[in-house]
Amino acid sequence: xxxxxxxxxxxxxxxxxxxxxxxxxxxxxxxxxxxxxxxxxxxxxxxxxxxxxxxxxxxxxxxxxxxxxxxxxxxxxxxxxxxxxxxxxxxxxxxxxxxxxxxxxxxxxxxxxxxxxxxxxxxxxxxxxxxxxxxxxxxxxxxxxxxxxxxxxxxxxxxxxxxxxxxxxxxxxxxxxxxxxxxxxxxxxxxxxxxxxxxxxxxxxxxxxxxxxxxxxxxxxxxxxxxxxxxxxxxxxxxxxxxxxxxxxxxxxxxxxxxxxxxxxxxxxxxxxxxxxxxxxxxxxxxxxxxxxxxxxxxxxxxxxxxxxxxxxxxxxxxxxxxxxxxxxxxxxxx
Amino acid sequence: xxxxxxxxxxxxxxxxxxxxxxxxxxxxxxxxxxxxxxxxxxxxxxxxxxxxxxxxxxxxxxxxxxxxxxxxxxxxxxxxxxxxxxxxxxxxxxxxxxxxxxxxxxxxxxxxxxxxxxxxxxxxxxxxxxxxxxxxxxxxxxxxxxxxxxxxxxxxxxxxxxxxxxxxxxxxxxxxxxxxxxxxxxxxxxxxxxxxxxxxxxxxxxxxxxxxxxxxxxxxxxxxxxxxxxxxxxxxxxxxxxxxxxxxxxxxxxxxxxxxxxxxxxxxxxxxxxxxxxxxxxxxxxxxxxxxxxxxxxxxxxxxxxxxxxxxxxxxxxxxxxxxxxxxxxxxxxxxxxxxxxxxxxxxxxxxxxxxxxxxxxxxxxxxxxxxxxxxxxxxxxxxxxxxxxxxxxxxxxxxxxxxxxxxxxxxxxxxxxxxxxxxxxxxxxxxxxxxxxxxxxxxxxxxxxxxxxxxxxxxxxxxxxxxxxxxxxxxxxxxxxxxxxxxxxxxxxxxxxxxxx
Numbered sequence: 001x002x003x004x005x006x007x008x009x010x011x012x013x014x015x016x017x018x019x020x021x022x023x024x025x026x027x028x029x030x031x032x033x034x035x036x037x038x039x040x041x042x043x044x045x046x047x048x049x050x051x052x053x054x055x056x057x058x059x060x061x062x063x064x065x066x067x068x069x070x071x072x073x074x075x076x077x078x079x080x081x082x083x084x085x086x087x088x089x090x091x092x093x094x095x096x097x098x099x100x101x102x103x104x105x106x107x108x109x110x111x112x113x114x115x116x117x118x119x120x121x122x123x124x125x126x127x128x129x130x131x132x133x134x135x136x137x138x139x140x141x142x143x144x145x146x147x148x149x150x151x152x153x154x155x156x157x158x159x160x161x162x163x164x165x166x167x168x169x170x171x172x173x174x175x176x177x178x179x180x181x182x183x184x185x186x187x188x189x190x191x192x193x194x195x196x197x198x199x200x201x202x203x204x205x206x207x208x209x210x211x212x213x214x215x216x217x218x219x220x221x222x223x224x225x226x227x228x229x230x231x232x233x234x235x236x237x238x239x240x241x242x243x244x245x246x247x248x249x250x251x252x253x254x255x256x257x258x259x260x261x262x263x264x265x266x267x268x269x270x271x272x273x274x275x276x277x278x279x280x281x282x283x284x285x286x287x288x289x290x291x292x293x294x295x296x297x298x299x300x301x302x303x304x305x306x307x308x309x310x311x312x313x314x315x316x317x318x319x320x321x322x323x324x325x326x327x328x329x330x331x332x333x334x335x
Numbered sequence: 336x337x338x339x340x341x342x343x344x345x346x347x348x349x350x351x352x353x354x355x356x357x358x359x360x361x362x363x364x365x366x367x368x369x370x371x372x373x374x375x376x377x378x379x380x381x382x383x384x385x386x387x388x389x390x391x392x393x394x395x396x397x398x399x400x401x402x403x404x405x406x407x408x409x410x411x412x413x414x415x416x417x418x419x420x421x422x423x424x425x426x427x428x429x430x431x432x433x434x435x436x437x438x439x440x441x442x443x444x445x446x447x448x449x450x451x452x453x454x455x456x457x458x459x460x461x462x463x464x465x466x467x468x469x470x471x472x473x474x475x476x477x478x479x480x481x482x483x484x485x486x487x488x489x490x491x492x493x494x495x496x497x498x499x500x501x502x503x504x505x506x507x508x509x510x511x512x513x514x515x516x517x518x519x520x521x522x523x524x525x526x527x528x529x530x531x532x533x534x535x536x537x538x539x540x541x542x543x544x545x546x547x548x549x550x551x552x553x554x555x556x557x558x559x560x561x562x563x564x565x566x567x568x569x570x571x572x573x574x575x576x577x578x579x580x581x582x583x584x585x586x587x588x589x590x591x592x593x594x595x596x597x598x599x600x601x602x603x604x605x606x607x608x609x610x611x612x613x614x615x616x617x618x619x620x621x622x623x624x625x626x627x628x629x630x631x632x633x634x635x636x637x638x639x640x641x642x643x644x645x646x647x648x649x650x651x652x653x654x655x656x657x658x659x660x661x662x663x664x665x666x667x668x669x670x671x672x673x674x675x676x677x678x679x680x681x682x683x684x685x686x687x688x689x690x691x692x693x694x695x696x697x698x699x700x701x702x703x704x705x706x707x708x709x710x711x712x713x714x715x716x717x718x719x720x721x722x723x724x725x726x727x728x729x730x731x732x733x734x735x736x737x738x739x740x741x742x743x744x745x746x747x748x749x750x751x752x753x754x755x756x757x758x759x760x761x762x763x764x765x766x767x768x769x770x771x772x773x774x775x776x777x778x779x780x781x782x783x784x785x786x787x788x789x790x791x792x793x794x795x796x797x798x799x800x801x802x803x804x805x806x807x808x809x810x811x812x813x814x815x816x817x818x819x820x821x822x823x824x825x826x827x828x829x830x831x832x833x834x835x836x837x
Contacts, residue, residue: 144469
């Protein structure tokens, strides 16, 4: 019997009798991060990083039973050692390390290997078996320097502001939006966020994370006050349709998908910024190498391509079918 | 190259004229080196430097300098859908961008043109190493001769003119001339026009005439002349001091066809400006001249239409291929408009243009003394055959539908469109597709021919590229016909009858 396996509820540890990011309600769920394709309703007990707990409560209900851990802290579940390690995807996002009788597995959840002042630094964890995501598992995905991209966002916003064109920037409400609020130059103009983003900001602030104060975009905000503003909205929100139909505004989108022209052109936007919270091609390869794992399982994303590439490099790898999406946006829209 | 790339890739992504203007002004104000700005204007103006190599050659160069296996390169090409972009994303390079200016890089490209293939290959590969992916993409477009300007014609001219407070038509005109950037200074584009130039620069185009319906009557019929209303590109033909320039309303110059300009020189007096509409019919390019702004050195813009029309009718262009005089004819009564409309459609016009007899050439906004009546569209009954969700290059919520008519017992697709599909139709199509998809070809699904619609369009032209042997202009879904079946749809023959013979 394998230490971890996939069944119809999710990634399961038979020895410890718990699931990691299950896609249905189970008895005990260990959660990598609170994006909706990884943290779903209906489980009896949740275990996650302590900074993820309040977001889980906000998204899944105040009454869920959730326990928080520090990074590196160990719990024993039926004799299986479980610990969480930084994944740098969003605040509190964790790789799950599972150990039993000397055998170690790591489930990455979503991750990036670049340092991020908000989400921290990815910690390479040595293991025998490594379950990695592959959202951007093609070599065309190589992220440009983040500082440069933030500079581009500031420039775009400044030019729009100087011409009284509101700047609308699309980013997931959990993670990307906070990173944008944290990184942009607030001297350019006021920053407004969608209420769903504002809620997450408040949770972060209550947890002691230094997110700058911003305004909430409520329906009664007059349009005149937005002419030099940066307005951050989740991609599928109704406010976006309203802005689009009523005003001339410049719509930007911050996502790793913006690296490819076809992806940019497929959306009705004026500007794409390549800003991702996932590992790019080299990041994925680096993470696999640093894990020193003898076996690699590739989940959501370009699973077939990435595992074939690893196999050809002499690394034992296989694609693993899961129900995680390679786009938080889709998950957000379906909520 | 860094500033040029930031500008061009930002311009490419937005379709808003206001945002393009803002971006370009910011670029000019950012203190870019003058020699670089001149090259930027040259390239944006639509001048394509000769290609150094083909996109296929780029692919082979990439193969040489990367360890990525061929199957994975091929997979990436399918992901991007474009060879040049794939090469640009896969080649190794810099993350922070190059210090090299556009001017320096373009000069190096020019020098390489006389060198051997090996030298060019080495040059391209070493350039890649110093550029970011976005810079590499534009570099690759330039060296393969496939660079397309995202800001052309009048809008580019206006942007430059706004920043330098000069005449936008003069700038637009100069941008069309083939000046080598090496011997051109920025002031060449920005100085005010001299007298000889003033005569060649285009006039402002009046706004489109107000649209009315056949039921409305705009006053006394005796006050009006009617014309066939062609939907096409509006042009001003400027013939001054022996030069003929044909300006489009987008501020582009029509390429000089000897037959076109020759005809004007032979049959029209020098120092004249004519209003025309350019249509592109099966029989070739046609310029339909319907007004005169200047003739033989005389400015006619303040003269009443009657006077301008008399002069226009006296012109004889029968020997000038491609030119058609469209004479204004007096309106008898508003009642005859219905039969007139059918005549107009029979000659391939899309409606009727009405101008007031005593009106000067329009300068006011909006134009009140010219009005147009659009012809009703043609409508055929067709069946839905293919659908495509999230089509490439379209908005994410778009549904692209292909409709077919009958030819004997087979179904022939004739129109592909996403327009006219309202929320209710969308629901009906979505549900039908969920239950009746016959086959899938990538993103495209073939559905059982069971949903019948009315499809509206302006005109039909013969075409060799389409299965049906014809192409319809701006097709859109007009109405869903719930009770109808595939037995009720129209035939290819009925469509073919609508082809206009000019």
